[in-house]
Amino acid sequence: MMMRSAGILMPLTSLPSPWGVGTLGAEARAFVDFLARAGQTYWQVLPIGPTSYGDSPYQSFSSFAGSPYLIDLDDLCAEGLLKPEEYQGLDWGEDPERVDYGLLYRQRFPVLRQAVRRLRARRLEELAAFCAREADWLDDYALFMALKGRHDGAPWSQWPAPLRRREPAALAAAARELDGELWFWKGVQFLFFRQWEALKARAAEQGVAIIGDLPIYVAEDSADVWADPSQFQMDEALRPTGVAGCPPDGFSADGQRWGNPLFDWEAMKADGYRWWLRRISFQFRFYDVLRIDHFRGFEAYYAIPAGAENAKKGFWKPGPGLDFFRALEAAIGKRPIIAEDLGFLTPAVHQLLADTGFPGMKVLQFAFDSRDGGGRAYQPHNYPANCVAYVGTHDNDTALGWLAEAEPADVALAREYLHLDPAEGENWGMMRAVWASTADCAVVQMQDVLGLGNEARMNTPSTLGGNWQWRARPGFAAPELAARLHRQMELYERLPAEAAE
Numbered sequence: 209m210m211m212r213s214a215g216i217l218m219p220l221t222s223l224p225s226p227w228g229v230g231t232l233g234a235e236a237r238a239f240v241d242f243l244a245r246a247g248q249t250y251w252q253v254l255p256i257g258p259t260s261y262g263d264s265p266y267q268s269f270s271s272f273a274g275s276p277y278l279i280d281l282d283d284l285c286a287e288g289l290l291k292p293e294e295y296q297g298l299d300w301g302e303d304p305e306r307v308d309y310g311l312l313y314r315q316r317f318p319v320l321r322q323a324v325r326r327l328r329a330r331r332l333e334e335l336a337a338f339c340a341r342e343a344d345w346l347d348d349y350a351l352f353m354a355l356k357g358r359h360d361g362a363p364w365s366q367w368p369a370p371l372r373r374r375e376p377a378a379l380a381a382a383a384r385e386l387d388g389e390l391w392f393w394k395g396v397q398f399l400f401f402r403q404w405e406a407l408k409a410r411a412a413e414q415g416v417a418i419i420g421d422l423p424i425y426v427a428e429d430s431a432d433v434w435a436d437p438s439q440f441q442m443d444e445a446l447r448p449t450g451v452a453g454c455p456p457d458g459f460s461a462d463g464q465r466w467g468n469p470l471f472d473w474e475a476m477k478a479d480g481y482r483w484w485l486r487r488i489s490f491q492f493r494f495y496d497v498l499r500i501d502h503f504r505g506f507e508a509y510y511a512i513p514a515g516a517e518n519a520k521k522g523f524w525k526p527g528p529g530l531d532f533f534r535a536l537e538a539a540i541g542k543r544p545i546i547a548e549d550l551g552f553l554t555p556a557v558h559q560l561l562a563d564t565g566f567p568g569m570k571v572l573q574f575a576f577d578s579r580d581g582g583g584r585a586y587q588p589h590n591y592p593a594n595c596v597a598y599v600g601t602h603d604n605d606t607a608l609g610w611l612a613e614a615e616p617a618d619v620a621l622a623r624e625y626l627h628l629d630p631a632e633g634e635n636w637g638m639m640r641a642v643w644a645s646t647a648d649c650a651v652v653q654m655q656d657v658l659g660l661g662n663e664a665r666m667n668t669p670s671t672l673g674g675n676w677q678w679r680a681r682p683g684f685a686a687p688e689l690a691a692r693l694h695r696q697m698e699l700y701e702r703l704p705a706e707a708a709e
Contacts, residue, residue, distance in 0.1 A: 210497075210544070210567060210596070210648040214702040215250025215419060216243060217602065218654040219265075219666065220278055221307055224682040228300035228312045232403040233280025237410055242685035244414040247697035249704045251411065252419035252651050254602060254666075256404075256494065260430075263309040263676050264667075266423040266501070267468075269353065270431045271487050272345040274400035276320055277312055283403060288330075289323040305663075306677045324395035335391075338398045345431075345490070346394055352431035354389035355382060363429035365446065372446055374434070404494065415704050419546070419651075420495030422488070424502040425452045425468035433469055439476060439483045440469040450511040453519040454551055457580070460670045463519025465512055473528050481532055485539045492543060503547035503568075506532060507560045533564050546596050550574075567649070570597045572642055573610050576622040587625065588645035597647035599638045599656055602666040606655045607635040609662035635659045643700040650702065657693065658684060 223230025223239060230236070243251055257268030258275045265275075284290045298315050301308040327335055339346060352364065359367055370378035383390060411418055426432040428448060433440055441449045448469040456463040476483060491498050505527055512522035549561055549568035561568050575586035584590055591597055599607050611619055611634055622628070628637040635656045642650040655664040655678065667675045697703045 211705065212702055213249035213649050213704065214643060214697055214700075215248050215252050215649065215651045216246075216654050216657065217252040217598075217651050218680075219254045219602070219676075219678075220256065221254075221265075221676065222654070222666075222679050224304065224680055224684065225280075226300065227281050227295065228315065229277050229307050230679060231280035232278050232400075232407050233283045236280075236407050239685055240407070240411045240414050240416050242690050243416045245687070245690040246693035247703045248416065248693070249702075250417050250419050250497065250649070250651065252499070253421065255421050255423055259309075259676075260427055262672055263307075265421075265676065267427045268423070268430065269427065270345070270349045271426055272490055273349050273397055273431075274404060276396050276400065277316060278403075279320065279396070279399050280403060281319060284323045284399065289326045289399075290319065291322075294322050295319045304681060305679050307679060309677075320396055320399070321392060323399065324392050327395050327398065328391060335395060335398050338401070339394050342397070342401075346397060348435040349397070349431040350390045350393040351379065351383060351386070352434055353393045354386040357389060358382075358386065364434045365428070372434075408494075417496035418494075419497040419499055420491055421499045422491055422501060424500065424505050425466065425471075428467065428469050436483060439472055441472050442469065448514050451514055452505075452509065453512045453522060454510050455519055455522060457552070462670075463510075463522065464670050465516065465519045470509065470511055477528060477531065481528070481535050484532065485536060488536060488543075489540050492540070497544040497546060499546040499548055501548045502551070503549045503561070503566075504551055504553060504557045507554070507557045530560060530563050550601075565594075567594045567596050569601075570595050570642075570645075570647060571601060571604065572597065572599045572638060573604050573607075573614075576614070576618045576625070577610075578615055578618050588641050588647075591645045591647045593646050593648050595647045596649045596651055597642040597645050598651050598653075599642055600653060602653070603669050605662055605665050606653065606660055607638040608656075608659060609665055613662060633659055640696065640700075643696055643702060654680065654684075657689065 218239065219230070220232065220236060221230045223235040225231055225233070225235055240251065255265040255268060256274055256278060257265065257270055258273050259265055260267050260269055281290060281295045285292055298319070299311065300315060301311050355364070355367060355371060356362070364372060371382065408418060437446050443449050450470050451465065452468040452470055453465040454463055488498070507527050507529055508524045509527050510519070510522045511525045512519050516522070545566050547561055547564065547566040547568050549557065550571065570586050570591050572586065572588070574580050575583070588597070600610065604610065605613060611622070626637050626641050628634040639652045639656055642652065655666075658680070664678045666678055
């Protein structure tokens with residue numbers, strides 16, 4: 209699927225901007241140009257949906273909507289939908305290297321309301337055409353968000369029964385009463401989609417493909433579950449009977465209790481996996497390549513009783529297996545998919561990966577970290593060609609952070625195996641290991657390219673607070689850095705095909 213190539217993992221929220229968070233605007237366009245100059249084929253991003261409590265991009269209000277935070281305000285101003293004084297004088301936070309999501313929540317939406325009011329007044333026909341085209345998911349999402357607003361942000365499980373159960377008369381009455389709010393939430397998605405499509409076109413012009421990230425599960429408090437609860441393991445009161453997570457391991461003695469409702473795979477199979485085929489097909493409107501998170505959950509998934517405090521009492525249940533992926537290929541054809549095959553793996557998971565033909569993932573840190581027990585399978589001399597190699601993912605520490613925090617014996621082994629040289633920069637030595645490997649694709653975090661430590665870690669699993677906040681400083685994508693990366697791509701034959709000729 210992937211020729212010998214390389215990419216950089218850089219969350220959109222981590223881009224610089226004066227307005228509190230990275231966006232789809234000028235800095236994103238500049239980063240695309242940087243990737244092209246650096247000889248990169250791919251830009252890998254984290255999920256781009258609207259985030260809920262905890263600010264995790266893996267807990268979104270919708271599998272289809274885009275995050276309002278990613279809409280660029282300067283671009284709205286340039287097209288006359290905002291005035292400079294409506295956003296430039298506001299407090300967007302004091303630390304340019306961290307996202308303050310609480311402040312962002314308070315400041316961002318009043319500004320977007322100004323933009324949507326002008327959009328409705330000046331371009332109603334264009335907006336209406338978008339709403340008609342996207343009605344399949346947009347109507348439910350807009351009503352879901354409007355009802356959340358009416359109920360002070362409460363999850364849908366706490367709404368009055370007629371709305372929880374989606375009784376037609378109650379939904380129709382709510383839609384009439386909240387007409388203005390429906391237009392607002394639909395208008396926000398119009399703005400997001402236009403900016404996303406423009407950025408994706410810019411990337412294509414520069415020969416940069418976008419790798420997206422699809423969480424396997426959806427949030428309980430989402431338009432997805434509210435609109436179609438029959439696809440999930442719910443009781444008659446529309447409460448989950450079990451929730452998702454993963455068992456205890458070297459990083460967490462209690463395991464991880466994610467809390468997402470589990471899929472009713474029997475019901476999904478009975479209707480030809482309609483819900484999933486629609487979801488994945490839609491993602492390929494956003495991305496060129498799709499990384500499916502927690503791939504092992506399709507072979508068997510970890511089910512935790514809904515009332516359990518942690519993941520210790522969970523147990524494994526069979527997933528849909530190869531039958532699902534055959535149905536997917538029959539519906540949308542062969543698509544470039546990366547399987548996130550990390551975690552507790554069994555021979556059956558390895559067989560499913562082989563049967564699909566998807567490239568799996570290899571994480572260099574796991575080759576040496578005794579807490580995880582990944583071992584030799586993650587050492588570069590054992591990589592198969594059909595994989596994507598990482599120094600670390602968004603759930604890992606940065607390269608320098610890992611060297612500073614891991615067990616001394618593990619770090620000593622890594623330094624010996626990788627011949628790390630402080631004069632070169634040990635982060636560069638770790639990146640060089642995945643670039644030099646036989647993996648078809650190698651992706652490194654931007655934090656590692658910049659040589660940042662633990663302060664730039666994106667996420668620490670099983671923790672709340674302090675995650676998803678890292679941002680790069682203005683000027684981070686310097687020409688000399690692009691040149692250094694480009695030379696590494698030349699050395700290890702990872703330049704895009706056109707650039708290598």
